[in-house]
Every structure is written in structure tokens, then in C-alpha cells.
Amino acid sequence: MSKVVTKYVCQSCGYVSPRWVGKCPNCSEWNTFVEEAPAPVKVARRSGVQSKLEPVSIEDIDADDTPRIKTDIAEFDRVLGGGLVPGSLILLGGDPGIGKSTLMMQMALELKDQVVLYVTGEESARQIKLRAERLKAAGKNILILAETNLDLIIDVIERGEPGLIIVDSIQTMYRPGLESAPGSVSQVRESTALLLRLAKTRGIPIFVVGHVTKEGVIAGPRVIEHMVDTVLQFEGEAHYSYRVLRALKNRFGSTNEIGIFEMHDTGLREVQNPSEVFLSQRHYGASGSTVVASIEGTRPILVEVQALVTSTNYGMPQRNSTGFDFRRLALLLAVLEKRVGLNLGQQDVFVNIAGGIKIDEPAVDLGIASSIVSSLRDIPVDSTSVAVGEIGLGGEIRTIGYIEKRVQEAAKLGFKRIIVPSNNLKSVKSNGGIEIVGVDRIEKAIEALLG
Numbered sequence: 001m002s003k004v005v006t007k008y009v010c011q012s013c014g015y016v017s018p019r020w021v022g023k024c025p026n027c028s029e030w031n032t033f034v035e036e037a038p039a040p041v042k043v044a045r046r047s048g049v050q051s052k053l054e055p056v057s058i059e060d061i062d063a064d065d066t067p068r069i070k071t072d073i074a075e076f077d078r079v080l081g082g083g084l085v086p087g088s089l090i091l092l093g094g095d096p097g098i099g100k101s102t103l104m105m106q107m108a109l110e111l112k113d114q115v116v117l118y119v120t121g122e123e124s125a126r127q128i129k130l131r132a133e134r135l136k137a138a139g140k141n142i143l144i145l146a147e148t149n150l151d152l153i154i155d156v157i158e159r160g161e162p163g164l165i166i167v168d169s170i171q172t173m174y175r176p177g178l179e180s181a182p183g184s185v186s187q188v189r190e191s192t193a194l195l196l197r198l199a200k201t202r203g204i205p206i207f208v209v210g211h212v213t214k215e216g217v218i219a220g221p222r223v224i225e226h227m228v229d230t231v232l233q234f235e236g237e238a239h240y241s242y243r244v245l246r247a248l249k250n251r252f253g254s255t256n257e258i259g260i261f262e263m264h265d266t267g268l269r270e271v272q273n274p275s276e277v278f279l280s281q282r283h284y285g286a287s288g289s290t291v292v293a294s295i296e297g298t299r300p301i302l303v304e305v306q307a308l309v310t311s312t313n314y315g316m317p318q319r320n321s322t323g324f325d326f327r328r329l330a331l332l333l334a335v336l337e338k339r340v341g342l343n344l345g346q347q348d349v350f351v352n353i354a355g356g357i358k359i360d361e362p363a364v365d366l367g368i369a370s371s372i373v374s375s376l377r378d379i380p381v382d383s384t385s386v387a388v389g390e391i392g393l394g395g396e397i398r399t400i401g402y403i404e405k406r407v408q409e410a411a412k413l414g415f416k417r418i419i420v421p422s423n424n425l426k427s428v429k430s431n432g433g434i435e436i437v438g439v440d441r442i443e444k445a446i447e448a449l450l451g
């Protein structure tokens with residue numbers, strides 16, 4: 001009699017280990033191993049029958065641009081690369097409560113000529129109805145199926161002709177043939193594979209919703225990222241109403257585009273002029289605030305960078321940053337100490353990107369540095385200026401990309417002056433009526449901004 005060999009599978013990345021380990025050697029996550037019974041392995045023998053499989057010449061393949069399905073949510077379509085591609089499998093990931101189900105429902109309500117099948121494993125049909133009512137849009141073409149057994153769901157799909165399927169969420173789905181619990185890596189992977197086949201063979205676009213949780217037993221959707229065509233991430237800060245939709249992977253479009261939404265009591269609303277929104281609550285004349293022109297995707301967005309520098313009360317100075325990389329802040333502080341001669345050893349430094357968005361491009365370095373200096377000296381930054389530039393370790397202001405777009409956006413919103421790296425000056429062709437000042441050193445940039 002053969003012994004049943006159990007294996008331990010990392011619920012984050014799918015790494016298999018013969019015994020339990022605390023830290024995954026593959027993805028370095030802690031406490032992610034769960035015992036799973038192996039599925040009975042059937043070894044298929046090669047039969048003598050010749051297969052009829054033939055490769056096709058690339059010239060004979062009909063690559064007619066399949067018409068994309070527009071969702072009527074412009075921000076959403078842009079992130080997808082111009083609408084939904086029939087037969088594509090799309091993963092929508094995000095923290096619990098960020099608004100994934102809301103986004104899916106809103107999209108379903110907007111799609112007027114497609115029958116949408118909304119498979120829900122988390123909420124009851126009544127809860128879904130209540131959400132739809134809250135969104136104040138009537139959609140007749142939405143079918144709700146509250147079920148988690150994927151085999152039954154596939155049967156329903158095959159009997160009907162949905163134009164689009166939403167599976168909310170993949171972690172609740174299970175295939176009865178597998179022994180492991182719903183949400184485990186093997187269930188999530190198997191369910192996704194099944195949905196992938198369905199999408200490809202029937203040409204139906206399928207959305208799969210997945211939670212991204214670091215801790216706990218739920219499988220991270222990372223294990224299925226390579227299987228799907230598109231990975232969308234919905235993110236935002238819990239205490240802000242802004243939500244950013246990002247494509248982390250897209251076989252049918254660019255991964256640079258982002259869509260910005262705002263959560264209201266009647267659902268998500270598109271934000272068409274992000275700069276105006278992010279600058280609307282600016283506090284003029286206060287120290288520690290600089291406007292920067294950041295590029296999100298291919299779009300320029302003006303945001304306010306705030307800093308607060310106060311003397312330390314309890315020995316260890318604190319450093320804190322919201323919306324900006326903490327290590328990059330430490331580096332900028334070191335540069336400011338060494339090259340500008342600031343004494344920050346006994347100062348607490350807090351940095352915040354207003355509006356709750358995250359920025360991770362170095363072009364905002366100059367804005368962060370100028371806000372810090374402004375707060376420390378309690379001198380406001382010129383409120384009619386925008387600052388962009390990466391700061392090098394030597395205190396030099398380094399060249400950045402998309403300078404023209406940043407200049408245009410600043411001019412469009414009525415700013416008088418933009419401080420840019422001097423090496424970027426030659427690539428700006430038209431100034432759109434704004435004064436452009438080139439700087440090559442951090443000291444000069446601070447002088448230009450703080451006077």
C-alpha cells in the first residue's frame with residue numbers, strides 16, 4: 001500500500017516543500033505554507049495513435065483586429081488599452097474594501113448590449129442587488145449567480161450565452177475534484193486554468209477578482225498572474241476617496257496608463273482633471289509645500305508635496321513619509337545635510353503627498369527637498385512655481401523624462417514658472433506661456449524656489 005505523501009505549498013507563490021517551513025525560500029514570505037494532499041496523479045501513456053495536430057503557418061492566421069468592447073467608463077477603457085478584448089482573461093486585484101466589486105458592478109451596468117453574468121462567491125444575490133441600487137443605474141442585462149462550485153458555474157455558462165463574465169472572487173471558487181480548500185494555491189490555480197480555457201474557446205472576456213493579502217491563508221493572486229492576459233490593480237489609501245487603477249501586465253495594451261476614480265456614496269466617479277482635484281485644497285502661503293509635476297502613466301499630474309520639520313522631543317528623530325518611498329526620503333535628507341548644510345539630526349521630518357496618491361518617480365525629489373527646506377526655515381515656497389528634477393547624491397539636479405508634458409500641464413493650470421533640470425532645457429520646444437528656469441545644483445534650485 002502506498003503511503004499518502006502530503007506536501008506543503010506556499011500560498012503566496014506556489015513553492016512546494018516536503019515539510020513545513022516558516023519562511024518561503026522562494027518569495028521570502030513568512031507563514032505561508034499550508035499542507036495540501038496531493039491530487040491522484042494519472043500518468044498518461046503515449047498511445048500508438050498518431051495525433052492529427054498540425055502547426056499553422058503564420059501567414060495563414062487571420063489577425064483581423066477584433067473589435068474591442070467599450071465599457072463606457074473612459075478611465076477604465078484607457079487602462080485596458082482601448083476597451084475589452086474578446087476572449088481575454090483579466091485579473092482585478094486589490095485590498096479588501098477598496099472597491100473592486102463596485103467597479104465591476106458599475107462596468108456591468110454600463111454595458112448595455114452585452115449580457116453580463118456576475119458570479120458572486122462572497123456576497124448574496126440580495127447584497128449585489130443592493131449595491132446596484134446604490135449605484136443608481138438600472139441594468140437589465142445582468143444575471144447574478146451566487147455559487148462557488150466552479151463545475152456548476154461552467155455548466156450554467158455553457159447553457160447560456162453571456163457576453164461577459166465576472167467572477168468575484170477567485171479565492172472563493174473551488175473545483176470539487178480537488179481536495180484542498182477554496183482559496184488555496186491549487187484551487188485558485190485550477191479554477192483560473194478552467195476559466196482561461198473557457199475564455200479562449202468561447203471568446204468571452206472574463207474578469208476575475210482577487211484579493212491581495214500578505215498575511216493569512218488566502219492565496220495571493222500572484223500565482224495566477226502569468227496565466228491571465230491582463231493584471232489590473234486597484235489601489236488607494238483607506239482614508240482617502242481617490243482610487244487608482246493600474247495595469248501591471250497587459251497583453252493587449254500598454255502598462256503605463258492609469259485611471260483615477262473617486263469613491264462617492266453613489267459609486268466610483270471618473271476623475272478627468274486630476275491636477276485640478278489634487279491641487280484644490282492647497283493652502284497658499286504656508287511653508288513646507290511645493291507643487292510638483294509628476295507623470296502617472298503617460299499623463300502629467302500636478303500634486304502638492306508637503307513636509308513638516310519640527311525639533312525632536314524624544315531623543316530619536318522621527319522620519320515619516322506617506323505616498324513617497326521612505327528610503328528615498330532618507331537619501332534626500334542625507335544629501336540636504338551634506339550639500340546644503342542643513343542640520344536635520346535633531347529634527348523630525350514628515351513628508352506627505354497630498355490627496356493620498358503614491359508617487360514613485362525620482363522627478364519629485366526636488367519638490368520634496370524644497371518642501372523640507374521651506375518647512376525648516378519657515379519660508380513659503382513661491383506659490384506660482386512648480387518644481388521638477390531628480391536629485392543625485394552629489395547634489396546635482398539630474399535630467400528627467402517627459403519634460404514637455406510637465407511644462408504644458410503647469411502652464412495649463414496657470415502657474416507662472418517651472419524649475420527644471422538645466423540639461424532638460426534644450427528638449428523643451430514650446431513653453432506654453434510659462435517661464436522655464438533651468439537649475440543644475442540643489443542649492444540653486446532652493447534659491448530659485450525660496451528666494
Ligand code: TYD
Pocket residue numbers: 094095096097098099100101102103131134135263264265266267268
Ligand atoms: P467593495 O466594492 O465592496 O470593495 P471590494 O469588492 O474591493 O472588497 O466596496 C467597498 C467599499 O466601498 C465599502 O467600504 C463601501 C464603499 N462604497 C462607497 O463608498 N460608495 C458606494 O457607492 C459603494 C457601492 C461602496
Ligand code: MG
Pocket residue numbers: 100101102122168
Ligand atoms: Mg468585493
